[in-house]
Amino acid sequence: MKAVFFDDNLEFVEDYPVPEPAEDEALIKVSLTGICNTDLEIRKGYSGFKGIIGHEFVGVVEKINGRDRGLTGRRVVGEINCGCGLCSYCLRGLKNHCPDRRVLGIVNKDGAMAEYITLPVKNLLKVPENITDEEAVFTEPLAAAFEITRGVHIKPTDKILVMGDGKLGLLCCLVLNLLQADLSLVGKHEDKLKIARGQNVKTILLDNLEMVKNYDTVIESTGSADGFETALKLVRPGGTVVLKSTVAEGREMNLAPVVIDEITVVGSRCGPFELLM
Amino acid sequence: MKAVFFDDNLEFVEDYPVPEPAEDEALIKVSLTGICNTDLEIRKGYSGFKGIIGHEFVGVVEKINGRDRGLTGRRVVGEINCGCGLCSYCLRGLKNHCPDRRVLGIVNKDGAMAEYITLPVKNLLKVPENITDEEAVFTEPLAAAFEITRGVHIKPTDKILVMGDGKLGLLCCLVLNLLQADLSLVGKHEDKLKIARGQNVKTILLDNLEMVKNYDTVIESTGSADGFETALKLVRPGGTVVLKSTVAEGREMNLAPVVIDEITVVGSRCGPFELLM
Numbered sequence: 001m002k003a004v005f006f007d008d009n010l011e012f013v014e015d016y017p018v019p020e021p022a023e024d025e026a027l028i029k030v031s032l033t034g035i036c037n038t039d040l041e042i043r044k045g046y047s048g049f050k051g052i053i054g055h056e057f058v059g060v061v062e063k064i065n066g067r068d069r070g071l072t073g074r075r076v077v078g079e080i081n082c083g084c085g086l087c088s089y090c091l092r093g094l095k096n097h098c099p100d101r102r103v104l105g106i107v108n109k110d111g112a113m114a115e116y117i118t119l120p121v122k123n124l125l126k127v128p129e130n131i132t133d134e135e136a137v138f139t140e141p142l143a144a145a146f147e148i149t150r151g152v153h154i155k156p157t158d159k160i161l162v163m164g165d166g167k168l169g170l171l172c173c174l175v176l177n178l179l180q181a182d183l184s185l186v187g188k189h190e191d192k193l194k195i196a197r198g199q200n201v202k203t204i205l206l207d208n209l210e211m212v213k214n215y216d217t218v219i220e221s222t223g224s225a226d227g228f229e230t231a232l233k234l235v236r237p238g239g240t241v242v243l244k245s246t247v248a249e250g251r252e253m254n255l256a257p258v259v260i261d262e263i264t265v266v267g268s269r270c271g272p273f274e275l276l277m
Numbered sequence: 278m279k280a281v282f283f284d285d286n287l288e289f290v291e292d293y294p295v296p297e298p299a300e301d302e303a304l305i306k307v308s309l310t311g312i313c314n315t316d317l318e319i320r321k322g323y324s325g326f327k328g329i330i331g332h333e334f335v336g337v338v339e340k341i342n343g344r345d346r347g348l349t350g351r352r353v354v355g356e357i358n359c360g361c362g363l364c365s366y367c368l369r370g371l372k373n374h375c376p377d378r379r380v381l382g383i384v385n386k387d388g389a390m391a392e393y394i395t396l397p398v399k400n401l402l403k404v405p406e407n408i409t410d411e412e413a414v415f416t417e418p419l420a421a422a423f424e425i426t427r428g429v430h431i432k433p434t435d436k437i438l439v440m441g442d443g444k445l446g447l448l449c450c451l452v453l454n455l456l457q458a459d460l461s462l463v464g465k466h467e468d469k470l471k472i473a474r475g476q477n478v479k480t481i482l483l484d485n486l487e488m489v490k491n492y493d494t495v496i497e498s499t500g501s502a503d504g505f506e507t508a509l510k511l512v513r514p515g516g517t518v519v520l521k522s523t524v525a526e527g528r529e530m531n532l533a534p535v536v537i538d539e540i541t542v543v544g545s546r547c548g549p550f551e552l553l554m
Contacts, residue, residue: 046533089514094514094515096539097513097514097515097538097539099490099514151539151541213376225531228532236374237366237371237374237376238371238374243532243535243536244536245536246533246536246537247531247533248531248533249531250529250530250531251529251530251531252527252528252529252530253527253528253529253530254502254524254525254526254527254528255505255520255544256323256523256524256525257544258520258542258544259520259521259522259523259544259545259546260523260544260546261374261544262373262374262428262543262544262545262546263544264428264541264542264543264544265535265541265542265543265544266539266541266542267532267534267535267536267537267538267539267540267541267542268536268539269536269537269539
């Protein structure tokens, strides 16, 4: 099959073997794949991954190795973390943190920039008829945006800033806009900010952003290594910074402001698909 | 008066003017002063402070400019943060985060390595008769250790690691040992670890520490710039790192593990003296 394969270099291959579903896994024909900033970071060495990249997808179940559960022939999206099912994390429902987990297109499991993928049946979610493929392919990053609301208590009286007008930043705005807080998005791209304004989110062009410690919660979704330090200049003392960006490169930084201002920093990664239904 | 004055260099001066207490301030004759790691960091440029250093003290009230409240002649310790009393932080009881605060020996206020200091009367706490000066001088760092319990919910079922066997690390152990959790202290100095063992705290010599993500909460009180990255190698996914160290120097670091492991990082600074009574 055709695939986009990474091993120090990214290459397009035509003769990659179609994967065989293991027990209780489905073979899925990929209809659409999204490109995540994490894919770009993998090219720079993030996670040390080698294999087919890509983890945002929508596809159709071609066959299942095990009990069918009515999925064959259905359009699906899928959670990308595959836990071992046996460790203390999996048993507590924290499969995203299973030390032996495989993650589609990120850790030890070939990803979705290919004609076919396999995933455990329990990771799959049927796509309702009224959702197009072009919408469904955003399920994984949308779930990641919802994960913020599980990690942080955002109150309607809070002043919130989302940093970064990329896909994840825009999805974070869509989600947080449901919470009735005072929400702003800051970014560099007028055309992208316009999308958020269309959803009644206040927007600020980065050049016009006042560097004042004014926000109760700052969501750092710039995908850039210096986003965190900017966030510390914008969050109020006693406030919260939610870290969504994972970048390959390190950066010189000083954490003293976290202590002095008694900031809480919450790392937030993948979200649960079932909460989206 | 005699004082230890910092202005790019630390110098001992003999002719510093005795401070005059402003309205509702006390003039305190200092009996004993402690040395905090923050004092050492100020020498390296932390906080950009110029003036008399020192913020851990016990002393005797010599005179009060305003209503006495029975303090003249009494032994006292004192909270080091002096808020403006008028801003939204002060009005919410968060004077430690007042943007215009002065902090004894750290920000815009001469400190305690001198014969006399001034502090607002409301910052002072009488020292009970049965507490010696040598004990009372630890009030400020002990309150900082108690601050952890205000920022983080530590459960009796938690596995806790305190990193750093300096004064603050040992005081954190004394406080956290009250919470019935599974508590360990890791440090480099056998003689200091012995103090914690005397209080029934488990101790680990740094060379023997297994680098496994095993602890629900890790308290970073090493006072060293690389302590945070070590903490990330020891906290379990979904766990909490409490940052107590403030260091002047920055360091190259990568925050991706905070996101991937969904760690919560809680900056924790000064604690409230009144909770110690």
